[in-house]
Amino acid sequence: MLYKIEEQADVFEKLEPVEFKDFSSFGKLEKDLENLIANSILDVLFEDARLMPVFQERQWQAEADIYALNENGELVIFELKRASAGKDAVHQALRYAQDAGQWSYQKLERRFKEYSKSKMSLVEAHREAFNLEHELEPKEINNKQHLLVIGSAADESLISSIDYWKKNGISIDFLPYRVYELAGEKYFEFFALPYDKHKNPSDVKGVLFDTNRSWDENSIWSMMDNSRLEAYGDAKRFVHHVHVGDIVFFSHKWCGLIAAAKVKGEVKAPDSDTLYRDVDFLTPIPSRKDNIVSAMPFSEVSSKTGKSFFWARTIKVPYLTKSEALELVDELNNYLRRT
Known part of the structure; x- marks a missing residue:
């Protein structure tokens, strides 16, 4: 949350919450949110994350928004929601994760090559990405799935539904965002796991x-x-x-x-x-x-x-x-x- 500091005679007296919005407030589509995050997900929003992008959703396909692999070859699935989505959005995301869990290595590799334009196999690219001594075996790729839902910080129904499934052993987390409009400029606030740790841009x-x-x-x-x-x-x-x-x-x-x-x-x-x-x-x-x-x-x-x-x-x-x-x-x- 962003707060304005109310100051009197050089004394910080109180905090005033600043109104926040979501993407729908500005007439933006879910695809706009997806592209914004996909273009920044590994170098800005997750600057310390070790994730290898595999592909983004295709138009008119029943798929999650972004798929990536971690160092262990586990699939990390991002589902993005621009506005209030509710529990049905989580059910949809769970279906995507269930479907992805049944993909063969060959199917995942094919999608990776289409997306990245790479001639390397998926295990070769994964080894290079994480500087591993040896390639993983194809059977070690996608043997576990993790779901990350990115949505408005005001979407209480979505948060409640995610909490329910998380308590029941599903590997799922909620990453909230807020959009602020200050002095005619728009600001995007995002909370990355586990501690929202980011280097201060002003630091060398x-x-x-x-x-x-x-x-x-x-x-x-x-x-x-x-x-x-x-x-x-x-x-x-x-x-x-x-x-x-x-x-x-x-x-x-x-x-x-x-x-x-x-x-x-x-x-x-x-x-x-x-x-x-x-x-x-x-x-x-x-x-x-x-x-x-x-x-x-x-x-x-x-x-x-x-x-x-x-x-x-x-x-x-x-x-x-x-x-x-x-x-x-x-x-x-x-x-x-x-x-």
Whole structure:
């Protein structure tokens, strides 16, 4: 809940609740809510979550809105409700989960390939996403389902129904949202499990950022030669998720970390497919003429930081604190000097 602080003579006297709304209040469709959350679910709303998107619902199909896998290969099913939905919405979501629980590995893999345009098998993509030592067996994929219902914080009937099924052993949780309209601007409030933990956007953070090798083998040299952090195509939006002062580590697919830099510039768009920010390098810069990239292996990055990163994302979560990032810069400099 959002409260306005009532102040008198520099004294915080009381809290005044601010009115909130849901998506239907603005004439928006459930698909608008789905797209908004799907576009932000892993890098903003669930910045520390380890989830691999598998697919979104297809038009005119009896499916939930978003399907993802966790590290154990269990299916996480998101059902989104823009306005008051009530207990029938939970029954519908439970049917989706029941249906999904009967899907074969082959069916889930087919849906994943259609959605991601990937040529990798689902178990290959899952292993890469979670940096696993070995692939899971196909039979280990989707052997359990978890249901997450996202809906208006004011929908008491929906919340009551979810509580009922949760108490009866169903793996289901409710994630509330609120929309506020303040001074003509709209604000989206969202509560992620388990503690609604988010890094303060004003804090300097360390970010492992992909060089987009799958998009273009030479994208690395555009970044190194021009002292930029770049992203392309559907992934270009991630440039907005780092800010001036953040420390970025360039993560090169199949290699590891190749360089680190401090972000110094605002977002720029040289063409419709590219966004970038200028950076100052904090480590040696790989040279195009040598065409040889020294890199700290991903396994060593995890060992040095004590963190397990979600390598499949353009931005590799979790983020690092400023002190963690500076320590990793030192480790990376030492490693690159030795190689």
